[in-house]
Amino acid sequence: MSRVSQPTITSQPIIEAENLSKTYTLRKKAGRLKRERTTVEAVRDLNLSVAEGELLGYIGPNGAGKSTSIKMFTGILSPSAGKLHVAGLEPIRDRKQLARRIGVVFGQRTTLWWDLPLRDSFALLHRMYSVPDARFAANLKRYVDLLELEPLLDTPVRQLSLGQRMRGDLTAALLHDPAVLYLDEPTIGLDVTSKAVVREFLAELNREQGTTIVLTTHDLDDIERLCRRVVVIDHGTVAYDGELTALRARVAPDRTLVVDLAAPGPAIDVPGAKVTRVDGPRQWLAFPAEANAAALVAAIAARYELLDVSIRDADIEEVIRNLYTG
Amino acid sequence: MAEPRLEPRFEARFEQKPPGVVATYMLTARMWARSALQYRASMVLTMVTSGATASLELLGILVVFGNVSSIGGFSLSEALYLYGTAQAAFFTSDLLFTGTEYLADRIRLGTFDSLLVRPVGVLPQVFADQFTPRRLAPLVPAYAALAIGVAKAPVHWTLLRVAMVPYTLLIGVAVFGAVWILVGAFQIVAADASEVMNSVTYGGQFMTSYPLSLYGRNLMLFLTFGLPLAYVNWQPTLYVLGHADPLGTPSFLRFAGPLFAAALWGLALLAWRAALRHHRSTGS
Numbered sequence: 001m002s003r004v005s006q007p008t009i010t011s012q013p014i015i016e017a018e019n020l021s022k023t024y025t026l027r028k029k030a031g032r033l034k035r036e037r038t039t040v041e042a043v044r045d046l047n048l049s050v051a052e053g054e055l056l057g058y059i060g061p062n063g064a065g066k067s068t069s070i071k072m073f074t075g076i077l078s079p080s081a082g083k084l085h086v087a088g089l090e091p092i093r094d095r096k097q098l099a100r101r102i103g104v105v106f107g108q109r110t111t112l113w114w115d116l117p118l119r120d121s122f123a124l125l126h127r128m129y130s131v132p133d134a135r136f137a138a139n140l141k142r143y144v145d146l147l148e149l150e151p152l153l154d155t156p157v158r159q160l161s162l163g164q165r166m167r168g169d170l171t172a173a174l175l176h177d178p179a180v181l182y183l184d185e186p187t188i189g190l191d192v193t194s195k196a197v198v199r200e201f202l203a204e205l206n207r208e209q210g211t212t213i214v215l216t217t218h219d220l221d222d223i224e225r226l227c228r229r230v231v232v233i234d235h236g237t238v239a240y241d242g243e244l245t246a247l248r249a250r251v252a253p254d255r256t257l258v259v260d261l262a263a264p265g266p267a268i269d270v271p272g273a274k275v276t277r278v279d280g281p282r283q284w285l286a287f288p289a290e291a292n293a294a295a296l297v298a299a300i301a302a303r304y305e306l307l308d309v310s311i312r313d314a315d316i317e318e319v320i321r322n323l324y325t326g
Numbered sequence: 327m328a329e330p331r332l333e334p335r336f337e338a339r340f341e342q343k344p345p346g347v348v349a350t351y352m353l354t355a356r357m358w359a360r361s362a363l364q365y366r367a368s369m370v371l372t373m374v375t376s377g378a379t380a381s382l383e384l385l386g387i388l389v390v391f392g393n394v395s396s397i398g399g400f401s402l403s404e405a406l407y408l409y410g411t412a413q414a415a416f417f418t419s420d421l422l423f424t425g426t427e428y429l430a431d432r433i434r435l436g437t438f439d440s441l442l443v444r445p446v447g448v449l450p451q452v453f454a455d456q457f458t459p460r461r462l463a464p465l466v467p468a469y470a471a472l473a474i475g476v477a478k479a480p481v482h483w484t485l486l487r488v489a490m491v492p493y494t495l496l497i498g499v500a501v502f503g504a505v506w507i508l509v510g511a512f513q514i515v516a517a518d519a520s521e522v523m524n525s526v527t528y529g530g531q532f533m534t535s536y537p538l539s540l541y542g543r544n545l546m547l548f549l550t551f552g553l554p555l556a557y558v559n560w561q562p563t564l565y566v567l568g569h570a571d572p573l574g575t576p577s578f579l580r581f582a583g584p585l586f587a588a589a590l591w592g593l594a595l596l597a598w599r600a601a602l603r604h605h606r607s608t609g610s
Contacts, residue, residue, distance in 0.1 A: 024608060025608075071439070074442075074443050075442065075443065076439050076442045076443065076606070077606050077607070078603070078606040078607055080607070092606065095442070096344065096445045096446065096447075097445070099443050099444055099445035099446075100344070100445040102443070104440075104443045106436075106439070106440070109435070109436060109437055109440065111440045113357050113361060114361070115361040115364045115365075116357065116360055116361055116364070120357065120360070121357075124353060124354075124357055127345060127349075127353055128344075128345060128350070128353060128444055128445065128446055129344075129445055130342035130343060130344050130345065130445075131342070132342060156364070
């Protein structure tokens with residue numbers, strides 16, 4: 001697939017990686033003068049195509065190549081091999097042009113000016129990204145309203161809480177109306193309220209402005225609440241790419257049946273399920289995802305007096321864990 | 327996909343010109359200066375100490391000349407002129423370009439990346455990094471020494487000689503600026519070698535402050551041709567003060583400063599580009 005290098009809005013993917021690879025060469029001491037060269041493949045033959053307007057969960061264990069690939073997508077690192085286009089541009093060659101079309105939030109590292117009021121950092125970005133005045137004012141008002149930043153605009157960034165700062169960083173990354181927003185751990189260390197505000201905001205941004213969002217996170221709640229499509233990176237390449245529900249089905253971990261018996265007793269003995277935990281009259285049974293839950297409940301009810309039952313799907317954390325180990 | 331958006335993003339009709347090198351530098355430096363001004367007391371204190379340290383060196387020269395009437399053929403006022411041009415050039419370059427010194431820290435902390443995702447040049451952002459008005463303090467004794475030198479040195483001031491004074495400073499700032507770029511390039515490649523390069527820049531500053539003939543012929547050759555630091559003030563000063571070069575280099579070399587400065591900038595920019603490329607391929 002050959003691509004034009006003009007930043008045009010088309011139906012073509014906004015991020016397109018073809019056999020993208022990144023190899024690091026490390027020199028290790030081996031003896032007095034000898035240096036041994038070892039190569040590490042941080043990313044290998046990664047294929048990814050993201051359509052404009054998607055909200056993508058980009059996950060994987062530490063050191064799997066997530067941040068290396070994001071650094072290539074944002075024009076920070078050059079690929080060792082393969083093709084890469086973002087918004088129709090080549091990230092390294094067209095770095096400055098690309099910068100105007102993407103927004104980046106590194107969760108733990110703020111890009112705001114530490115000692116100056118929030119407002120000043122925004123004013124700088126206004127000039128740096130040459131955002132037209134009217135557009136800047138409109139965007140600032142909109143994000144400040146949505147993220148409840150109004151009372152904080154004149155506060156030095158160093159005095160903001162983590163959640164407040166994250167909302168400031170989000171605004172800073174969006175004032176120039178980027179087509180793609182990369183978020184690295186945007187909810188890390190945030191309290192429940194801040195998390196909710198940030199998540200709601202991202203969903204709205206994606207829905208209303210069609211901003212493509214690539215979300216890297218360890219908080220699988222983020223993924224569950226926001227992303228339909230999930231890409232799992234493992235060992236430098238795409239281990240899974242598809243819908244979250246399909247991921248759950250594919251890895252198919254056991255479901256859990258929780259039963260409350262009339263009286264405490266020994267572990268329930270029933271074919272097709274295994275007791276994993278007993279707590280007084282309450283027992284937890286694991287059974288295969290594809291098994292018939294109704295039949296299982298009936299089988300138990302036939303032999304024990306049941307007060308209550310509930311069934312839990314495997315949570316995403318378990319799904320991912322199974323995928324990595326599987 | 328392809329849902330209609332409520333409000334189209336504006337980038338499609340993006341026609342504004344992005345800030346150039348100077349605008350980027352000014353924007354960034356202003357932010358840092360304002361950050362520094364948040365801590366006024368600390369700034370005043372460090373300004374006083376760094377101004378005093380620089381003045382002590384000046385005092386040292388006066389003490390030495392209290393015992394001898396000339397060193398290496400230079401009188402006190404001539405030495406002050408020489409010292410003044412070197413110090414003024416160095417501390418002006420320090421004021422403007424010394425941000426490259428913080429690159430190693432940025433790379434270590436991972437904040438260098440945030441400079442790379444902005445739609446402006448990397449080098450002007452780096453030059454302006456941690457800019458602080460505090461660096462104005464050592465300029466006071468430097469320009470004072472230069473002023474005394476200009477006033478008292480036995481110079482027959484022709485128009486050309488007068489023009490040579492700002493010229494000397496300009497070449498000096500340019501040469502030191504190129505050295506700061508090399509410092510930055512080096513720091514990117516060896517992220518924690520900040521201390522090693524300090525010996526190059528501050529050492530160079532020390533050397534150009536004293537008559538070059540004190541350092542012996544081989545070292546002088548090295549400085550004149552190996553490191554063009556001599557052009558910071560030695561060759562132009564020989565002209566202004568009407569001294570013959572003890573080395574006997576042809577007199578046209580006294581005006582070759584711009585060529586050396588340009589060549590050094592070319593070299594430094596190449597090194598900078600190579601360093602950025604290296605960083606991009608290693609990401610260290």
